[in-house]
Amino acid sequence: MGRVSARLGIFHFHQLLLMKLPDNSAEWRAHLAAKDAEPVAYEVTRHAATERPFTGRYESHWDKGIYRCICCDNTLFTSETKFDAGCGWPSFYQASDQAAIEERVDRAHGMLRTETVCSVCKAHLGHVFPDGPAPTGLRYCMNSAALSFVPQEDKP
Numbered sequence: 694m695g696r697v698s699a700r701l702g703i704f705h706f707h708q709l710l711l712m713k714l715p716d717n718s719a720e721w722r723a724h725l726a727a728k729d730a731e732p733v734a735y736e737v738t739r740h741a742a743t744e745r746p747f748t749g750r751y752e753s754h755w756d757k758g759i760y761r762c763i764c765c766d767n768t769l770f771t772s773e774t775k776f777d778a779g780c781g782w783p784s785f786y787q788a789s790d791q792a793a794i795e796e797r798v799d800r801a802h803g804m805l806r807t808e809t810v811c812s813v814c815k816a817h818l819g820h821v822f823p824d825g826p827a828p829t830g831l832r833y834c835m836n837s838a839a840l841s842f843v844p845q846e847d848k849p
């Protein structure tokens with residue numbers, strides 16, 4: 694008793710930011726630029742574009758920490774569930790919380806896929822496929838540009 698997790702507090706931080714979310718494209722672009730987002734972040738998150746494989750900043754990124762929505766800071770994944778799928782995009786086998794991500798049927802490009810969006814701000818994140826590793830068998834195939842990383846603080 695008495696030990697407080699250094700990570701507590703991050704998980705509900707996004708709720709403080711909700712009132713300030715942009716509501717048009719110019720505001721979103723400015724908002725993302727101010728957060729040091731990748732140049733493709735606006736097209737990815739607000740118009741469901743896909744970054745080119747092997748180009749994102751988190752594709753080969755294995756530090757411990759939390760991955761949040763670049764748009765609203767909603768916590769989406771932890772580094773413990775990240776794995777190397779070899780597909781060129783950061784991949785996770787589980788969301789940090791079932792409520793963090795919404796799934797939508799995506800019939801674009803002649804395929805039937807499951808789109809994933811941020812449950813808070815509806816940012817497009819990527820897709821989820823049923824070919825991931827145990828224990829879930831899922832592969833959340835994400836765009837780096839839709840994510841921001843917060844390193845885990847290792848306090849003694």
Ligand SMILES: [Zn+2]
Binds near residue numbers: 763766811815
């Ligand atoms: Zn979001």
